[in-house]
Amino acid sequence: MENNKFLKSSNKEELKCEICLNTSKTxxxxxxxGKNICMECYYSIKYPRDPQKMKKEIEEILKNTKKKNRYHCIVALSGGKDSTVALYLLIKEFKVNPLCVTVDNKYISDEAIENCRNITRYLNIDWMVLNRDFTELFKDTISRGESPCRRCSERIMREIWKIARMLNIDVIVxxxxxxxxxSSLKRLEGGITVVRLLAGYKLTDEERRKxxxxxxxxxxxxxxYxxxxxxxxPAIREFYKKYDYSFEFRRICAMVRYGLIDxxxxxxxxxxxxxxDEIYEELKRRGLDIKH
Ligand SMILES: [Zn+2]
Known part of the structure; x- marks a missing residue:
């Protein structure tokens, strides 16, 4: 299972995008x-993303929210590397006081929860955990050989949106x-804006690790990843069994396109x-039994 069918060249006609990993099959x-490129890459050239401009948008929205509330924004903190880096940059560069909210869907690693606790304590920020149970969502999507990621993140965002409404906070980072x-911004219902902070930075993996x-x-x-x-x-493995490629393909292509990974x-x-095996055992212990 080294390669997936997206990446195998089975006939001579197949064209490969010279920027990302797309081929004429995908x-x-x-x-x-003079270059072979895919449509997604073509649009990325035609409508380029400007991190500088996105950073400006972020500055603007945070400047306005500072006047309104004890907490200037919510940070959706998962304890993983990206949200941790976003929190750090937010505090360091924008001087705001966020409330960190973690939606524990029952399947976050112990290390990640520990990270949330340690980092918020270290940065002296308030932290709230919402205990939820996404077992059914995962059972449902994985058993059908689908990616659970989209539904999971939508549900997490809904939970955080509710907290934002309740506390009258109008920015979620x-x-x-x-x-x-x-754009790094998306307007949601109720006058709440989601800010994808790292879009304004274009950090390499090394810079993040630093x-x-x-x-x-x-x-x-x-x-x-x-x-x-x-x-x-485990969900990617189940998907592989069925389709012989990773459901992360498009997202990873985009990361190559925008120079975030080589x-x-x-x-x-x-x-x-x-x-x-320990991961499968841990999942089972928490209520999700994936046969492998
Ligand atoms: Zn491409």
């Missing part, structure tokens, strides 16, 4: 200024690194992840 590949189209080293943050060995979720790697790293990430 996207339309066109010739643009997340650790996503890819923006919404060409920030994490300054913090009381510990990595957890979970497989896949995650530092907090116990479900991701192709070699991307190919590593797209392999079927190894999952230690």
């Amino acid at each position: 996207s339309k590949v066109i010739n643009y200024e 997340t650790g996503h690194e890819l923006p919404f189209g060409t 920030i994490l080293k300054e913090l009381p943050w510990k990595d957890s060995k979970l497989g896949g 995650t530092t907090n979720c116990l479900v991701l790697a 192709r070699d790293k991307a190919l590593q990430l797209l392999k079927c992840p190894e999952v230690p």
Whole structure:
């Protein structure tokens, strides 16, 4: 299972995008200024993302929210590397007082919860945990061979949105690194705006690791591209069994397109992840029995 069907070249006609990992099997590949590129990459050239401009948007919205409330924003903190780095940059560069909210869906690693506790204590920030149980959501999606990620993150966002409403906070900061189209902001119902802080930075993996080293943050060995979720790697394995590729393909392509990771790293990430038996045992102990 080294390669997936997206990446295998089975016929000579197949064209490969020279920027990301798409081929004519996974996207339309066109010739643009002498280069073969996919449609997604073409649009990224035509409508470029400007981190500087996105950072401006973020500054603007945080400036306005500062006047209103004891907490200037909520940070959706998962204890993984991205949301931790986002929290750190938010405090260091924007001088705001956030409330950190963690939605514990019952399948966050112990290390990630520990990270949330240690980092908020270290930075002297208030932290709230919402205990929820996403077992049914995971059972449902994984048994059908689907990615659980989209539904899981939508539900997490809904929970955090409710807290924002309750406390009259109108900005929610997340650790996503890819923006919404060409903006780092998305307006939700009720006058609440989601800010994808890292979209304004374009940090490499090394730069992020450097920030994490300054913090009381510990990595957890979970497989896949995650530092907090116990479900991701087993879910990718189940998906592989059915489709022979990773459901992270498009997201990882986008990361290559925007220069957040190089192709070699991307190919590593797209392999079927190894999952230690202990992870399956831990999932079972928490209520999710994935046969493997
Ligand atoms: Zn491409």
